[in-house]
Structure formats: structure tokens, C-alpha cells
Amino acid sequence: RPVREVLFFPSPPSCTEALLAEAAGPGAPVQPCPCPLPRNDCSLSRLLRRLLSARRSLEICLFAFSCPQLGRAVRLLHRRGVRVRVVTDAQYMGLRGSQIGLLRHAGIQVRHDQGCGYMHHKFAIVDRRMLITGSLNWTTQAIQTNRENVLVVEDAEYVKPYLDEFERIWEEYNPT
Amino acid sequence: RPVREVLFFPSPPSCTEALLAEAAGPGAPVQPCPCPLPRNDCSLSRLLRRLLSARRSLEICLFAFSCPQLGRAVRLLHRRGVRVRVVTDAQYMGLRGSQIGLLRHAGIQVRHDQGCGYMHHKFAIVDRRMLITGSLNWTTQAIQTNRENVLVVEDAEYVKPYLDEFERIWEEYNPT
Numbered sequence: 001r002p003v004r005e006v007l008f009f010p011s012p013p014s015c016t017e018a019l020l021a022e023a024a025g026p027g028a029p030v031q032p033c034p035c036p037l038p039r040n041d042c043s044l045s046r047l048l049r050r051l052l053s054a055r056r057s058l059e060i061c062l063f064a065f066s067c068p069q070l071g072r073a074v075r076l077l078h079r080r081g082v083r084v085r086v087v088t089d090a091q092y093m094g095l096r097g098s099q100i101g102l103l104r105h106a107g108i109q110v111r112h113d114q115g116c117g118y119m120h121h122k123f124a125i126v127d128r129r130m131l132i133t134g135s136l137n138w139t140t141q142a143i144q145t146n147r148e149n150v151l152v153v154e155d156a157e158y159v160k161p162y163l164d165e166f167e168r169i170w171e172e173y174n175p176t
Numbered sequence: 177r178p179v180r181e182v183l184f185f186p187s188p189p190s191c192t193e194a195l196l197a198e199a200a201g202p203g204a205p206v207q208p209c210p211c212p213l214p215r216n217d218c219s220l221s222r223l224l225r226r227l228l229s230a231r232r233s234l235e236i237c238l239f240a241f242s243c244p245q246l247g248r249a250v251r252l253l254h255r256r257g258v259r260v261r262v263v264t265d266a267q268y269m270g271l272r273g274s275q276i277g278l279l280r281h282a283g284i285q286v287r288h289d290q291g292c293g294y295m296h297h298k299f300a301i302v303d304r305r306m307l308i309t310g311s312l313n314w315t316t317q318a319i320q321t322n323r324e325n326v327l328v329v330e331d332a333e334y335v336k337p338y339l340d341e342f343e344r345i346w347e348e349y350n351p352t
């Protein structure tokens with residue numbers, strides 16, 4: 001049965017350490033995190049789990065990306081051999097706390113818009129099969145304080161047009 | 177067959193006069209608009225058509241709402257007897273060009289957040305049956321210059337959680 005999920009935010013602060021540590025080294029013993037945050041399942045942990053399910057490819061098209069946990073998840077997928085490509089908005093890329101520099105430093109391909117208007121999308125595609133899209137920018141402020149929504153859809157009729165849009169933007173933002 | 181549509185923006189400037197005039201008075205002769213804009217079908221006209229299909233109810237949950245054509249469509253639905261309810265973000269409501277004042281003036285119920293964090297949703301629900309959601313704020317700037325996406329879904333599994341979210345916010349923002 002294809003995945004169909006709706007996530008709403010704000011998501012209360014929670015510890016995602018175990019989730020990320022396990023994804024980094026499956027099977028390895030996970031040190032318990034000393035932080036006092038609850039380990040509850042929440043919209044952020046669900047979003048992380050969907051992303052961490054990637055095995056082959058991950059396309060990300062995001063206006064703003066500064067959430068450290070989501071940045072860590074993306075770098076982890078890259079290290080695991082997933083082909084990660086990121087498109088973002090030039091205006092927000094340089095802001096304090098942006099994850100884009102860390103992604104590039106890790107060797108992940110990132111392209112950004114050059115023109116006027118915002119690259120205002122907020123979607124990701126996992127393994128060319130699962131679409132994650134909504135109002136949410138991947139920032140801690142949005143995750144913890146805003147009213148936001150994210151749809152998770154595993155239906156080719158929706159995934160295909162977003163993949164095509166990603167490829168169009170990827171080519172358009174080709175710097176060479 | 178349920179509606180499933182994906183709209184991408186920017187949408188080129190186009191004349192939506194005929195579309196709106198016809199919706200205002202079905203059957204009445206429509207004066208041709210003298211403006212030089214093309215009458216092509218585009219993402220904005222498709223979005224307008226989905227909204228104008230409302231017969232009973234329209235819930236709108238929007239961070240920013242300043243596009244005059246979309247504002248006109250919503251007032252027109254209200255006049256036609258559709259039950260319209262609008263939730264918006266307080267920070268953006270007072271901005272120049274906001275449609276919120278015009279909606280209220282027309283007698284449409286509008287509520288806004290009172291707290292910290294943004295009401296960052298961008299969705300609408302037509303006749304409790306069709307969900308319209310994505311990255312797009314209803315502003316001319318976003319429609320004509322940004323890269324944006326809007327999903328149109330007529331699937332109860334997706335519509336229901338958004339309706340519930342709307343009702344939660346509607347109650348939370350009750351000023352009384």
C-alpha cells in the first residue's frame with residue numbers, strides 16, 4: 001500500500017539523536033543521548049524517517065534550509081551512497097545557520113537560482129517514488145513555531161510532475 | 177474520476193476578466209476586456225477555475241493574500257451564497273495590497289493568529305471535498321515571478337486532515 005501521510009507543525013522540540021545515530025550506522029550500538037528532550041514520535045521525527053528511507057536518490061528543492069537535524073540526515077544519506085541533489089534560493093543560502101555550506105562541504109551537489117523571483121518550492125523526492133511537499137521550509141523556527149503542513153505521497157501521478165519540475169530547474173540553474 | 181492536478185508557477189500575466197465575469201453572472205453576456213494581455217489557459221486561470229467550482233463552502237488558510245483576481249473570486253463566491261471562512265497571518269494582513277480588508281468589508285468571516293510563529297499554511301478546501309495546497313501564497317508577486325507549486329487533490333484521505341486542521345485553527349483564533 002503506497003504511503004500517504006499528512007504532517008502538521010509546529011512539532012514540539014524532541015530528541016532525534018537515536019534516530020539519526022541508528023541511520024548513520026545500522027546495527028551499531030547507539031549511545032543514549034544525555035539531553036533532556038522527550039523522545040516522542042513527532043512530525044519532525046516522521047519527516048526524518050521518510051527521508052532516511054532513501055536508498056538510491058534524493059532530490060531536494062527548498063527555499064530555506066537551516067535545520068541541523070535535517071541537514072545531518074541529508075549528509076548521512078550522501079555518505080551512504082544515495083545520489084543527493086539540492087536546489088535552493090540564492091537569497092536565503094547565505095543566511096546564518098544555512099545548511100547549504102555544510103552540504104557543499106560534504107560533497108553534495110547544490111544549485112541555486114540566479115534571477116529575480118524566489119525559488120519558493122519546498123519539496124523533496126525520495127527514490128523517484130515518494131514526494132514530500134508542503135508549506136514547510138526546513139528551518140528550526142518553522143518546525144518548532146509555525147503552523148505548517150507537509151504531504152507525503154507515493155503516487156506516480158503526483159511524483160512525476162514534481163520530478164520533471166526538479167529536472168527543469170536543475171538544468172536552468174546549471175552554472176556552466 | 178476525482179480531480180488530481182499539479183500547477184506550477186510562475187504563471188505568465190494573462191487576462192482572467194472573462195473567467196471572472198462569467199462566474200459572476202452565469203448566462204449574462206460578457207463584455208470583452210480591452211486589455212492587451214493574452215487569454216491563454218495558465219496556472220492562475222486553472223487555480224481560479226478550481227475555486228470558482230465551489231457550491232457550498234470554501235475554507236481558506238493563507239499566510240499572505242493580496243492577489244486581486246483571487247480576492248475577487250472569493251468575494252464572488254460569498255455573494256453566490258457559498259460559506260466562506262478565511263484564516264490568515266496577522267503580520268501580513270495589514271500589508272499594502274492585502275485582500276483581507278476587502279474580504280471583511282464584503283462580510284466574509286476572517287480570523288487571524290494572535291501569537292508568535294507564523295500561520296504559514298497555504299491551502300484551501302472547496303465543498304469539503306477538494307484540497308488545494310502547496311507553496312504558493314496568493315500574491316501577484318508569487319504568481320508571476322516565483323517558482324511555486326500547487327496540488328489539487330480530491331481524496332478524502334488527504335482532505336480530512338486539512339479540514340480538521342482548519343477547524344482547530346478556526347477555534348484557536350476565535351477572538352471571543
Ligand SMILES: [Zn+2]
Pocket residue numbers: 015016017033034035036037
Ligand atoms: Zn538528545
Ligand SMILES: [Zn+2]
Pocket residue numbers: 191192193209210211212213
Ligand atoms: Zn483583460
